Amino acid sequence: MFHIRLTDVPGTSTRVVPVGSELDAEMSALVTATDGADARGRITVLPRPLRSPARVLLAGLGDGAEADWRAAGAAAVREAADDEVLEVQLPAGVATESVRGLAEGLWLGGYRYRDAPKPVRSGEVRLIVDNPSAYAESLTRAQIAARAAWLARDLTNTPSSLKNPEWFAAQIVAEAATRPGLTVSVRAGDELARFGGLLAVGGGSVSPPRFVELSWQPPGATLHVVLVGKGITFDTGGISIKPRDGMKLMKKDMGGAAAVVAATLGAADLDLPVRVTALTPLAENAVSGSAFRPGDVITHYDGSTSENTNSDAEGRIVLADALGYAADVLHPDLVIDLATLTGANAVALGKRTAALFSPDDQLAAALTAAGAAAGELMWRLPLSDDYLDNLHSDIADRISAPAGPGSVMAALFLRDFFGDVRWAHLDMSAPSWAESHDLELTKGATGWGARTLLNYLSALDGGEQPGA
Known part of the structure; x- marks a missing residue:
């Protein structure tokens, strides 16, 4: 990630001035003459040849909410050259949440995939404020949130020719090793004997499945939150094979696992003073002579059975094992799963909105608020x-892919496995990928959910749940 520095000393580089700040006559005239200059994320360029600074970018702030500052930051960093120092002049007494949103937007808008041919920007960004020390914490929190989104994007953008289950598990181990207080275990081979769904889905690939458990357990934490993420490193659809166009972006089918990690x-x-465990069932859903078939009966971790009726509905099969493991072994207070699960999500809600399922009104409201604050x-x-009744099977406890509304049926299938805890299921297939730059999103993987979960976890105090 490029560097953002707080300072109270303006320099001579390209300057960003939020519309609505104190402007000199030259800037005021441009704003007056430019219709919609104050729109969220709108950048208006003021060239000033032979003067210092030589260029001023006026950033529209809309209503001035944190999301508007985030959008302005993303737009500004895209407008600036990669190697130039960008200075952002902020009004006196600007709110800490505004600075946090701006910094998040700068980092999120400046994201590039770590292995892309074009490197990330090298020029520094300076935030010019009247009291830099007052905003240090806001900058730190913005950096951590943006770093989480960068990692989730990098993992999801990685081609599946590299990103098999073994590779993904190794990335989690490497990331955990850089942070004290984290533990990680990776199950493979015979250790997966009870994970019948994961073995079935991964059985058709030459790259065997993995089950990764990543744990943050600070001293004194009493509240335990389990995050479960679907981790299909590539999805051909298996024997129920996808058409070509439906397979193109299936490297993103582990976006839920990336976000929870x-x-x-x-x-x-x-x-954070909260115990958090991330569970990632990792598999590649491939086509081969050993692939699982429609009509097969799968025995999950909890001992219940599912009749496979569509091998392209594999995500719920691996999630069922992870949820059963969480209920049987970890005994959490709360479980949240994220999954690029159904195309019906996009049909119902479009490209920017995930589907939320939960029987708990207060948990649903808290997650919705956390997502709104993140712009997710x-x-x-x-x-x-x-x-x-659509889930009925004559030979198993349920069928895997019943007729009916796709996202709802997947959620009803998963409901059996959460156990007696508060839970929420997020179907985030559509918003996990952006076809073009859009506010703080960059083209490609969005890292959807990472910042929402951080917002939600940050609102917990280690012993109580918001709204509980």
């Missing part, structure tokens, strides 16, 4: 018992 690492970076939107959908 990044959030747990972020919890350690923030030293979600919409709660119903868990209607009217569709339960």
Whole structure:
């Protein structure tokens, strides 16, 4: 990540001035003459040849909410040259949350995939404020949140020719090793004997599955939150094979696992007083003679069975094992899963909004608020018992891919495995990927969910849950 520095000494580099700050006559005239200059994320360029600074960028702030500052930061860093120092002149007494949003936007908008041919920007960004020390914590929190999103994006953007389950597990181990207080275990081979769903889905690939448990357990923490992320490193659809266009972006089918890992690492970076465990069932859903078949009966970690009716509905199969493990072994207070689970999510809610399922009104409200603060939107959908008959199987406890509303049916399937705890399921297939730059999102993987989870975990005090 490039460096952002707080300072109270303006220099001579390209300057960003939020519209609404004190402006000299030249800037005021430009704003007056430019329709919509104050719109969120709008950048208006004021060239000043032979003068210092030689260029001023006016950044629109909309209503001035934290999200507006984040959008302004992302737009500004994209406008600046990679190797130039960018200075952002902030008004006196600017709110700490505004600075946090601006810094997050600068980092998020300046993201590039770590192995991209074009390197990340090398020029420094300076935030010019009247009292730098007052904003140091805001800058630190913004950096940790942005770093989590960068990691989730990097993991998701990595081509599946590199990103098999073994590689992904090794990345988690390496990241955990850089942070004190984290423990990680990786299960493979015979250690997965009870993980029937994970073995079935990963059985068709030459790259065997892995099950990774990453834990942050600070001293004195009494509240235990388990985060579960779908980790399909590539999804062909298996024997129920996808069409070509549907397979192109399936390197992103582990976006949920990337987000929960990044959030747990972020919890350690923030030293949050909450025990957090991330579970990532990792597998490649491939086509071969050993691939699982429609009609197969799978025995999950909890001993219950599912009749496979569509091998392209593999995500819920591996999540079921992870959720069963959490309930049986970890006994958490709360479970949240993130999964790029259904195309029906995009049909119902579009590209920017995830589907939220939970029987708990207060938990749903707290997650929705955490997502809104991060600019990661979600919409709660119903868990209607009217569709339960669709899950009936004559030879197992349930079928895996019943007819009916796709996202709802997947959530009803998963509901059996959460156990007797508060829980929420986030179907984030659509917002996990952006086709173009969009506010703080960059083209490609969005890292959706990492910052939402950090916001939610930061609101916990180690013993109580918001709204509980």
